[in-house]
Amino acid sequence: MHLEEFAEGESFFHRLDPRVKLLTLGPYTAVIAVAHDPVVPLAALVLSSVMAVVAGLDRKKLLNRLAAVNIFVLMLWLFIPFGYPGEELFFAAGPLTVTKEGIVYVLTITMKTNAIVVATIAMLGTSEIFSLAHAFVHLKAPGKLVHLFFFFYRYISVLHEEYSRLRRAMKMRSFRPRTNMHTYKSYAWLVGMLLVSSYERSRRIYNAMLCRGFSGRFPVIDHFSLRKHDIIFGVLMSTVTITFVIILTLS
Amino acid sequence: MGQLINIRNLSFGYSNGRKLFNGLDFSLEKGERVGLVGPNGAGKTTLFYLIMGLLRPESGEIRVFGRPRENERDFSEVRQRVGLLFQDSEDQLFCPTVEEDIAFGPLNLGLSHSEARAVVRETCKRLGLNGLEKRVIHRLSGGEKRLVALATVVAMNPECYLLDEPTAGLDSRTTERFLRYLREYADTYIIITHNHEVLKNAADRIYELREGRIEPFSL
Numbered sequence: 408m409h410l411e412e413f414a415e416g417e418s419f420f421h422r423l424d425p426r427v428k429l430l431t432l433g434p435y436t437a438v439i440a441v442a443h444d445p446v447v448p449l450a451a452l453v454l455s456s457v458m459a460v461v462a463g464l465d466r467k468k469l470l471n472r473l474a475a476v477n478i479f480v481l482m483l484w485l486f487i488p489f490g491y492p493g494e495e496l497f498f499a500a501g502p503l504t505v506t507k508e509g510i511v512y513v514l515t516i517t518m519k520t521n522a523i524v525v526a527t528i529a530m531l532g533t534s535e536i537f538s539l540a541h542a543f544v545h546l547k548a549p550g551k552l553v554h555l556f557f558f559f560y561r562y563i564s565v566l567h568e569e570y571s572r573l574r575r576a577m578k579m580r581s582f583r584p585r586t587n588m589h590t591y592k593s594y595a596w597l598v599g600m601l602l603v604s605s606y607e608r609s610r611r612i613y614n615a616m617l618c619r620g621f622s623g624r625f626p627v628i629d630h631f632s633l634r635k636h637d638i639i640f641g642v643l644m645s646t647v648t649i650t651f652v653i654i655l656t657l658s
Numbered sequence: 659m660g661q662l663i664n665i666r667n668l669s670f671g672y673s674n675g676r677k678l679f680n681g682l683d684f685s686l687e688k689g690e691r692v693g694l695v696g697p698n699g700a701g702k703t704t705l706f707y708l709i710m711g712l713l714r715p716e717s718g719e720i721r722v723f724g725r726p727r728e729n730e731r732d733f734s735e736v737r738q739r740v741g742l743l744f745q746d747s748e749d750q751l752f753c754p755t756v757e758e759d760i761a762f763g764p765l766n767l768g769l770s771h772s773e774a775r776a777v778v779r780e781t782c783k784r785l786g787l788n789g790l791e792k793r794v795i796h797r798l799s800g801g802e803k804r805l806v807a808l809a810t811v812v813a814m815n816p817e818c819y820l821l822d823e824p825t826a827g828l829d830s831r832t833t834e835r836f837l838r839y840l841r842e843y844a845d846t847y848i849i850i851t852h853n854h855e856v857l858k859n860a861a862d863r864i865y866e867l868r869e870g871r872i873e874p875f876s877l
Contacts, residue, residue, distance in 0.1 A: 535754075535794075536754075537754035537755070537758075557754070558752070560754075561752055561753075561754060561795075561796070564796050565748055565796070608748075608749060611744065611746070611749040612749050612752050614707070614710075614712045614744075614749075615744055615749050615750045615752065616752065616762075617712065617737060618710060618712075618737045618741075618742050619737070619762055619763035619766060619810065619811075619814060620734070620737060620738060620763055620766030620767055620814075621762075621766060622766065626761070626762065626765030626766060626774075630771075
């Protein structure tokens with residue numbers, strides 16, 4: 408299981424301080440999300456695509472992820488253009504008419520979604536999850552949330568391995584999922600086993616932490632330092648975000 | 659100095675009613691290298707947990723470093739001076755990178771960042787783990803994980819080691835690396851193992867834990 412497929416690389420975004428990324432990404436996506444006309448989302452989509460190119464993201468993997476998101480967007484295309492109040496473009500069927508406003512509205516949503524997802528992958532995907540957790544610590548995020556985030560990442564692959572092991576053990580004994588009680592029961596046992604074993608594992612890990620002097624606080628060994636390109640990027644992103652806000656308030 | 663660990667008349671049972679120990683006596687002196695064998699489920703790991711204060715006995719006395727240990731505060735000192743190597747390295751290694759994991763203990767002991775880094779460097783050198791410092795733990799091999807787990811214990815500079823099946827599942831080369839470390843740097847430890855080769859190499863005295871009692875054992 409590979410969770411950090413975009414994190415390996417040497418691009419500008421890979422070298423950027425994760426604190427700057429977190430601080431600038433939030434407002435940027437918020438402005439895109441609240442935009443009500445198509446101008447800002449279009450500009451954002453262009454900018455996010457530029458980021459993806461600069462970050463050197465693998466095109467195939469990126470499109471794969473976007474496909475998953477756009478399945479939901481597709482649902483909107485199936486419903487919103489019909490019957491949205493506005494200027495009639497063409498007649499569809501019965502009382503259903505496609506309106507210009509409807510099309511623009513869905514198009515805006517599509518651009519917003521893709522702009523936000525691409526920007527998030529280009530900015531956060533290019534940092535290792537642990538440096539993001541570090542950045543959260545430095546940004547004074549609540550300790551418990553950071554621990555949760557970080558243990559989730561550290562142990563999800565262990566859990567996944569445990570799951571695969573149980574699945575293999577089931578297959579070895581000719582288990583084939585069908586729509587019957589036996590299948591449901593077996594899956595329930597699988598999930599139950601995973602719960603029990605992860606609970607026990609968590610206790611053992613806690614013991615291991617106690618043995619090494621854990622007292623509720625995670626020490627951090629690496630510290631970030633802001634460099635010139637971090638500041639330049641921060642200023643650039645802030646300018647873009649503020650420009651978007653101005654466009655939105657003027658229109 | 660003399661006795662490091664001294665257990666008198668220890669009783670312990672799990673909440674499901676299974677009685678493991680009933681009046682167990684055991685002691686470990688400074689400089690002793692002890693092998694501990696016994697059937698599965700005899701309570702070898704439980705004995706380690708009791709010494710470290712991860713479990714509490716029903717009755718009896720546990721003295722470590724010459725003082726009786728009863729509450730969390732007593733045991734937190736024990737945990738700084740006794741190093742427990744867990745059976746499953748996956749439990750012991752919880753930080754993302756090798757360096758973070760080795761530094762976790764020293765940082766908890768109050769070392770500064772540069773001191774902790776120096777400890778990491780020195781520990782990796784001793785165990786031949788140079789070059790692994792920045793590696794992500796979950797992508798290490800089983801043998802590497804075991805050595806890194808040992809490194810996290812070594813980094814606390816313990817006066818005594820409790821090793822719970824440290825060589826189970828290791829190939830002969832990694833086992834040899836492990837034993838070499840013990841020979842060169844560890845003078846007091848209890849090692850749980852089923853491997854006779856390891857016992858011959860690493861233990862001066864061997865005990866067997868069976869039906870709640872500890873008795874001398876010979877290969």
